[in-house]
Amino acid sequence: MARAVDSNRSGRLLRWIFYGTRERIAGTIYGTILVMAVLAAGAESRTIDAWELDVLMASTVLVLWAAHVYAHAIAESLTSGERLNRKTVTGLAARESSIVLAGVVPGLVLLLGVLGAYDDSTAVSIALGLCMLTLGIQGVRYARMARLRPLAAALFVMLNLALGLVIVSLKATLGS
Numbered sequence: 001m002a003r004a005v006d007s008n009r010s011g012r013l014l015r016w017i018f019y020g021t022r023e024r025i026a027g028t029i030y031g032t033i034l035v036m037a038v039l040a041a042g043a044e045s046r047t048i049d050a051w052e053l054d055v056l057m058a059s060t061v062l063v064l065w066a067a068h069v070y071a072h073a074i075a076e077s078l079t080s081g082e083r084l085n086r087k088t089v090t091g092l093a094a095r096e097s098s099i100v101l102a103g104v105v106p107g108l109v110l111l112l113g114v115l116g117a118y119d120d121s122t123a124v125s126i127a128l129g130l131c132m133l134t135l136g137i138q139g140v141r142y143a144r145m146a147r148l149r150p151l152a153a154a155l156f157v158m159l160n161l162a163l164g165l166v167i168v169s170l171k172a173t174l175g176s
Helices: 002-019 022-043 050-080 086-095 097-101 104-114 120-145 150-175
Strands: none
Touching: 022 050, 022 097, 022 120, 022 150, 050 086, 050 097, 050 104, 050 120, 086 097, 104 120, 120 150
16 A cells, blocks of 8 residues: 555656646746756766766756746846845745756656666766657647647647757767
């Protein structure tokens, strides 16, 4: 019984990380593309290993998330004509947490590479593949919500995936 509960919790956690919520889809897409860009750029360095790439990715995501929250807080303050307050900033930080969550699964994959489950190159490839899966899922989510016809849905999902493919192809081009 305990295993079923733990499995159910794990499934919900993974669904939440990959699938997110409607309110956080922008952060999921933005964060995923950010993670992919850092992985693609860092993986081409011959002097960086999976651990350093993981730290670089996580710190980049955290810094850009903080900058994103700060910029939106300032913008909301100016728009409303009210001073910043803790409630506004923490609400924005929570709403935009999907930017940070986008790095969780790829970061764990890189960590498995560090621990020897597979080599660094394989870890990066798996992480990028999971990012592509995330982008595809977000495209499907939108297509379902918008009740797009099959051809329009397929085109929308392909557009979402194209964002990731540009980064992956850049990695391939730079790596040659």
